[in-house]
Amino acid sequence: MCKSPLHDFLHGLPKCEHHVHLEGCMSPELIFTLAERNNITLPDPATNPAYGSIAALTARYDHFSSLDDFLAFYFQGMAVLMNEADFADLAWWYFSKAHADGVHHAEVFFDPQVHIDRGIPYETVVNGFSQGCKRAESELGLSTRLILCFVRHLPVSSAADVYEKFISSGHFEAGVVHGLGWSSTEVGPPKDMFRAQYADAVQKGIPLTAHAGEEGDPTYISTALELGATRIDHGIRLIEDPELMKRVAREGTLLTVCPLSNVRLRCVPSVEHVPIRRFLEAGVKFSINSDDPAYFGGYILDNYCAVQEAHKLSVLEWRIIAENSVQQSWIEDSRKAELLEKIESHKVLDCEFNEQVGPPRMSRLLLSTWSIARPPNRHRLVRYASYSLRKAHIPPSRSGATSTTRTSALRSTGLAVVSDRRMSTSTPHSGETRKNSGAAADRYKLVFFVPTENAETCKEAIFATGAGSFPGGKYTKCCFQTIGTGQFLPNDGGNPAIGAVGVVEKCEEARIEVMCLGREVMLSAVDALVDTHPYEEVAYEVYRMENV
Ligand SMILES: Nc1ncnc2[nH]cnc12
Ligand SMILES: [Zn+2]
The missing domain is CATH 3.30.70.120 (Alpha-Beta Plaits)
Structure with a gap:
């Protein structure tokens, strides 16, 4: 648990996760367990000492030198998944953990090409993951979306094959797989390698995202946008191109930022260097996500807490991040309305905290970021009301204030x-x-x-x-x-x-x-x-x- 006075507020804040790889939720324990259960031989510790024990593997995750160094472990780890049930259990494990962290809606990636490459049928992967999604929806009340990722380290023909399977399966129309992304090695392969698949998907109205601007420069982002991505995964190097940043802000493109991942993969030296404030000030919408939580030392709440400890955001800034996350989710308007309502009723007064935010910071936030979310006026008014309450320094002893107390306090703000x-x-x-x-x-x-x-x-x-x-x-x-x-x-x-x-x-x-x-x-x-x-x-x- 983080030391921030906002910890409880952040825990209870209704969250949407937009960037988590289900295969990135395979802990070392699970890798060793499934390897044994499925008779898979892990790399020989004589040549790769990281596979000597669960502890050794866990320790190795502290020392990734780059995205590609990590990817080698990530692809090895997922090689122990064999049956539909393995995929279903993995998804269920992630959704249970996310639910405990306050996630209400999760859009999750998976890499079918890598599984197909080692002989696991596309249907096994999708059926398993989709069972996990259904269970999370019925047992946890989460809404979920599966996003199929093309991987950039395999030939385009491999992506073309899986795209063909995806289209012919009818999984998009049936609402089993909701969108497409791309991931894996960023720098090296052609930036636009999935041009043909993305062009076809645009025609079919399939939502598109892409990993870009993680290790790669901003031209990786502009290429993804040119190909039809309406969301960018990571995107932290956007700050290197002010004009592109203005465009991203203007068009309301969501960046799915993953702070702990960026540190572990040495894209930034620390969470302080993840450009959270720059994005807020430029009006760039972003959500906070976990990427590969089993490899990077934390799930979504750990990422929220790390951001809070590094950037000291205000309650209002967090609400705006939460609202933008809802607004940019690939869900129907009725679900968005439900989630916005949950955020609205997650009252500041219900949490015991004492963090003060001075007016200049508040004004800057309102001026630069408020307009992005543009919720209905009613939401807007309540948001100002929450702030006014906070500024009235209502002491913690009133945290259990009755609704009448709250209402009159709201009224007295003369909004x-x-x-x-x-x-x-x-x-x-x-x-x-x-x-x-x-x-x-x-x-x-x-x-x-x-x-x-x-x-x-x-x-x-x-x-x-x-x-x-x-x-x-x-x-x-x-x-x-x-x-x-x-x-x-x-x-x-x-x-x-x-x-x-x-x-x-x-x-x-x-x-x-x-x-x-x-x-x-x-x-x-x-x-x-x-x-x-x-x-x-x-x-x-x-x-x-x-x-x-
Ligand atoms: N952080 C990341 N970047 C690119 N591809 C990935 N696949 C899983 N995690 C990834
Ligand atoms: Zn990722």
Whole structure:
């Protein structure tokens, strides 16, 4: 157990795992047990002393020198799996452990080519793993997804064969195997070696991911994206290409980051060097995962804890990571809604912790990362409420607060005004919204969306009202800006500045966030925004902030 005061919170936080190789869950104990049960001869300890005992093998895992050094052990370890039951038991073992770590949804990789190569039929592998998935769904309430991985150390023809088996089995349509990935040796084989298979899979609507940017430079990531991957496994070297990083943030591509793996495989010297903060600040979505937990010294909760100890994230940052993990999972919307609800009801107050997060860090997070998840407004409001509660320093003795206590505490935060004039003309920019915004408070956050070409005009008009200035005037014209895609459908009676009635319009917009000190400044800033904004209906939101 880690020493972080957030340990219990992290344990209970509903998690999704997107990057675990089922064959990477084979502990040394299991390798030795199955080798004996299935009459498999392990390497001779005379030539490879690591196989002298369980302890020797475990100790060897502390000294991987590279991805390929690890892969040799990983492929050897999986060679003791022979029967459907072996595969089913292995999957069940992983899901039980993941469940105990607070995982509610797991997307798991498997490497059929490697098993086929040693004479195990494709069906044996899939049937076994899929039995484990079904059992986890019925006995543990997990949702699961099996992802078939092509491996880069075998010839493309081997991937083509397994792809053919996968397609002809109907496993995708039947929901047995849900997507494809690629893994194994990164640097060396052609970056685009699965071009043909990925092109065909794109046509068929099969979700695609790819291991890239683990040891390899960012061009491995851009190649995977070019071939149709909508998710990147690892991806930590993305930070070496700022333009690509912007694209990944803009497109909402999920990185499935595996911190303990990165350290064990010497991709980074320590978890502090996994670019968690860089990703948060750039608005890059990521989930935290275990990769090959039996080889890398920890399952998913160990990875969450290692990140916490190294990066000291706030509760809000963790909630956002958890929400992004749900949003980017390959599951139906109804399951996403269930999982988001679970995250929402995992209340900070239910955990005894005492970690303080200062306002500058909070603002940075809200400004850079909040917009990624974009849950429905209701989620958004509750999230701010949790934060306000925390900032109210409610002592641990109130951790068992009744729901009434909580509700009134929430109410006392006098939360946000949310108005979206582009979407709903029933919340006009005038008296009503303003009057209803509660008792006076002196800091507000104005968030608005504007076509990028009009952003500077709106900003200047807003700054002229005093918004974006800190007390004393040492800092003025402060704001934060992210670029995204706005969308709207002008209907009859609409007079759109861009686009035409009856046609869905998508355009590049900036989301701009400005702090307003004082209610009058906020109201003037809203007036200035509406006056200078090109749209007939302006999308903006105003949040009252806690003064801390
Ligand atoms: N970390 C990793 N990178 C690439 N391929 C893998 N297969 C299993 N673990 C892997
Ligand atoms: Zn992996």
